[in-house]
Amino acid sequence: MNPDLQQLQPYPFQRLRELFADLKPNPEYSAINLSIGEPKHATPALIVDALANNLDGLASYPTTLGSAKLRETISAWISRRYQLPPLNAETEIVPVNGSREALFAFAQTIIDRSRQQPVVISPNPFYQIYEGAAFLAGAQPYFLNTVPGNDFTMAFSEVPENVLQRTQLVYVCSPGNPSGKVMEIEAWRELFALSDRYGFVIAADECYSEIYFDEASPPLGALQAAHQLGRDYRNLVVFSSLSKRSNVPGMRSGFVAGDAKLLEKFLLYRTYHGCAMSPVVQSASIAAWQDELHVIENRRLYAEKFSSVTPVLQQGLDVELPDAAFYLWAHTGQSDTEFARQLYRDYNVTVLPGSYLARDAHGINPGQGFIRIALVAGLAECQEAAERISQLAASR
Numbered sequence: 001m002n003p004d005l006q007q008l009q010p011y012p013f014q015r016l017r018e019l020f021a022d023l024k025p026n027p028e029y030s031a032i033n034l035s036i037g038e039p040k041h042a043t044p045a046l047i048v049d050a051l052a053n054n055l056d057g058l059a060s061y062p063t064t065l066g067s068a069k070l071r072e073t074i075s076a077w078i079s080r081r082y083q084l085p086p087l088n089a090e091t092e093i094v095p096v097n098g099s100r101e102a103l104f105a106f107a108q109t110i111i112d113r114s115r116q117q118p119v120v121i122s123p124n125p126f127y128q129i130y131e132g133a134a135f136l137a138g139a140q141p142y143f144l145n146t147v148p149g150n151d152f153t154m155a156f157s158e159v160p161e162n163v164l165q166r167t168q169l170v171y172v173c174s175p176g177n178p179s180g181k182v183m184e185i186e187a188w189r190e191l192f193a194l195s196d197r198y199g200f201v202i203a204a205d206e207c208y209s210e211i212y213f214d215e216a217s218p219p220l221g222a223l224q225a226a227h228q229l230g231r232d233y234r235n236l237v238v239f240s241s242l243s244k245r246s247n248v249p250g251m252r253s254g255f256v257a258g259d260a261k262l263l264e265k266f267l268l269y270r271t272y273h274g275c276a277m278s279p280v281v282q283s284a285s286i287a288a289w290q291d292e293l294h295v296i297e298n299r300r301l302y303a304e305k306f307s308s309v310t311p312v313l314q315q316g317l318d319v320e321l322p323d324a325a326f327y328l329w330a331h332t333g334q335s336d337t338e339f340a341r342q343l344y345r346d347y348n349v350t351v352l353p354g355s356y357l358a359r360d361a362h363g364i365n366p367g368q369g370f371i372r373i374a375l376v377a378g379l380a381e382c383q384e385a386a387e388r389i390s391q392l393a394a395s396r
Contacts, residue, residue, distance in 0.1 A: 002136070004135050004136050005136070008131075008132055008135060008136075009128075009131070011128060012128060012352060012356040012357055013035070013036065013352075015356050016035060016340075016350070016352060019337060019340065019341060020341065020344050020350075023341060023344055025344055025345060025348040026345065026346050026347060026348050027348075029347055029348035029349075029388065030348065031350070032349045032350070032377060032381050032385040032388075033349075033350040033377070034349065034350060034351050034373050034375065034376065034377060034382070034385055035350045035351055035372075035374065036352075036374060037177070037244075037327065037374045037376065038249055038376055039244055039247045039249055039326075039376055040247075041298055041301055042247065043246070043247050044246060044247070044291070046287050046288075046291055046294065047246060047248055047251070047287055047288050049287075050283050050284040051251075051280055051281075051284045053283075054279070054280050054283035055280060057278065057279030057282070057283060058278070058279070061276075062276040062277055062279050064267060064271045064276045065095075065267060066094070066095035066276070066277055066282055067279070067282055068089065068090075069286060070095055070277075070282045070285055071095065073286045073289045073290060074089070074093050074095070074255045074289055075087045075088075075089045075092075075093055077289045077290075078093075078223065078257060081209075081218070082221045082223055082224040082227075083224065084224060087223075087257055091260040091263065091264070092257055092258065092259075092260050093255055093256070093257045094257075094263050094266060094267055094270070095253070095254070095255050095277050095282065096239075096253075096254050096255060096256055096270075096277070097252040097253065097254070097275055097277055097281075098243060098252040098253060099207045099239040099241040099243075099254045100129055101252075101275060102254065102256050103127075103129050103130065103133060103171070103203065103239055104129050104132065104133040105266070105270065105273060105275070106133070106169075106203055106237065106239075106256070106266060107120065107133035107134060107136075107137040107139070107169055107203075108136070108137050108269065109262075109265055109269040110137070110168060110169050110201050110262070111134075111138055111139045111168055111169065112168060113137075113138040115166070115168070116166070117140060117166050118137075118138065118139040118140070118166060118167075118168045119139060119140055119141075119142050119163055119167045119168065120133070120134035120137070120139045120140070120141050120142070120167070120168065120170070121141075121142045121143075121144060121154075121159065121163075121167055121169070121170040121200075122134070122141055122142070122143055122170075122171045123143075123144055123146050123171070123173060123176065124143035124144060124146065124358050124359055124367075125146065125177075125178055125179075125354060125357035125358035125366060125367040125370075126143070126171070126357065126358070127173060127177050127205065128357070130171040131359070134169075139168065142159070142163055142167070143358075143359055143361035143362075144156070144158070144159065145361055145362055145364065145366040146181070147364075147366045148331075151181070152176060152179035152181040153183070153187060154172065154187070156191060156194055157190070164194065164197075164198045164200075167198060167200045168200050168201065169200060169201050169202075169203060170191070170195070170200055170201070170202050170203065171205060172191070172202065172203070172204050173205040173206075173208075174204065174205075174206065174209075174219065174220075175208040175209065175211070175212070175322070175323055175324035175325040176208075176325070177208065177325065177327065177357075178354065178367075178370075178372040179322060179327075180208075180322020180323050180324055180325040180327055180329065181322070181323055182219040182220060182323040182324055183220065183222075183225075184220065185225055185228060185229070188220075188225035188226070188229065189225075192225075192226065192229065192236075195235050195236075196235075199235070201235045201236075201237065201259075201262065202222070202235060202237070203237055203239065204221075204236065204237070204238040204239065205239050206222065206238050206239060206240050207239065207240060207241040207243065207254070208324060208325035208326070209221060209240060209245075209324070210244065210245035210298075211244055211245075211298070211299060211324055211325050211326050212299065212323070212324040213299070213303050213306070213321070215296065215299070219323065219324045221238065222238045222258075223236070223238055223257065223258060233258045233259050233260075234259055234261075235259055235262070236258045236259055237256055237257070237258035237259055237262055237263065237266075238257050238258055239254065239256055240254050240255055240257070241253070241254035242254060242285060242288050242289075244326070245288075245295055245298070246288045246295065246298070247298060248288065251281055251284060251285075252277075252281070253277065253281050253282075253284070253285045253288075301379075302326050302375065304379060305375045306321060306328075306375065308379065308382070308383055308386075309328070309382050309383060309385075309386040310328065312383070312386040312387060312390050313328065313330060313373075313386050313389060313390060313393075315390050315393070315394070316389070316392075316393025316394045317331065317333075317389070317390075317393050318330065318331035319331065326374060326375050326376060327372050327373065327374055327375070328372075328373040328375065329354070329370055329372060329373075330372075330373060331369055331370050332369055332370065333369065334369065334396065335368075335369070336353040336354050336367070336368060336369050337353045337355065339353075339392070339396075340352070340353045340371060342396075343389060343392050346392065347388035347389070347391065347392055349385045349389060351371045351373050352371065352374075353367070353370075353371060354367030354368065354369065354370030354371055354372055355367045355369075355370075357372060373385075373389075
């Protein structure tokens with residue numbers, strides 16, 4: 001067996017099941033699950049119709065690079081969304097089966113095991129795929145704590161020189177999971193300068209980029225930041241997905257875009273990996289990327305929930321509106337695991353303890369004392385859950 005598998009830790013939701021194993025939720029309350037970031041809004045009819053109308057695609061093997069029409073559609077969307085010159089659809093875009101598998105596979109392409117003790121830098125708390133990808137690529141994760149004191153940003157200036165010299169890959173997530181923090185242009189300037197100096201690759205996870213609150217101010221993207229700073233896309237690759245944007249988590253569709261030289265090798269890896277996107281899904285993806293009306297409505301639904309739920313939660317928890325994404329990152333002022341257990345037992349609401357999304361690093365677990373609340377359920381359920389959470393917070 002691959003010895004690196006022994007370094008993998010239980011996934012947060014496995015730990016959550018174990019945390020609740022000895023509990024029975026209060027039957028007086030209906031179950032409300034806000035622990036998993038799985039969109040629950042209805043899948044747009046235009047996507048469902050595109051799937052149904054292109055089932056003849058099942059008769060063909062897909063190519064790893066995907067159809068030219070899909071890549072051209074993605075290029076056009078990136079150009080519109082980020083106000084950029086069109087990317088080269090032949091060399092700068094690769095369709096992928098959701099951002100999760102691509103984030104993992106990318107590390108397997110980038111990491112050079114022959115170099116001594118390669119490092120992958122990750123935010124902390126973080127999306128667990130970053131850590132697993134690092135371990136199974138033969139690298140060592142280095143966690144940068146993001147806490148209220150540094151406004152939930154990655155303080156790259158705190159990384160020791162000897163770590164930066166061994167760093168081959170840096171994962172960033174903007175808007176962030178779980179904080180919803182959006183990286184600003186000065187943070188990108190600093191990161192690009194470090195990449196130029198030390199030669200590491202930047203993997204920008206942007207799967208939450210289309211969930212935000214001000215239609216006039218969409219979150220800054222990595223490619224957009226590079227363009228604004230007058231640089232090309234060298235050593236920069238972004239990962240995006242339809243799952244959150246278009247409410248199709250089961251469709252598994254996204255893209256990787258950026259540095260053509262890196263994507264050439266990534267495509268080679270994927271050709272052997274055998275992870276081409278179904279032609280049926282490609283057709284539905286084209287329909288999704290071409291339409292913005294359903295995305296605007298999706299944002300409206302989330303904004304309605306945030307504006308309704310946040311003031312209720314603020315009665316008992318330290319919580320603020322995020323920059324973007326669909327999570328509330330709430331400080332409980334007490335043990336996050338005990339808070340989650342009591343909430344599940346007494347009020348039948350499931351949230352995720354923040355410590356499960358983080359690791360002990362530099363003397364602390366930055367997720368400790370926080371809970372992540374995913375506002376993915378309907379408005380009424382989110383409102384009800386907020387009332388119950390507030391009741392628990394007030395009673396402690």
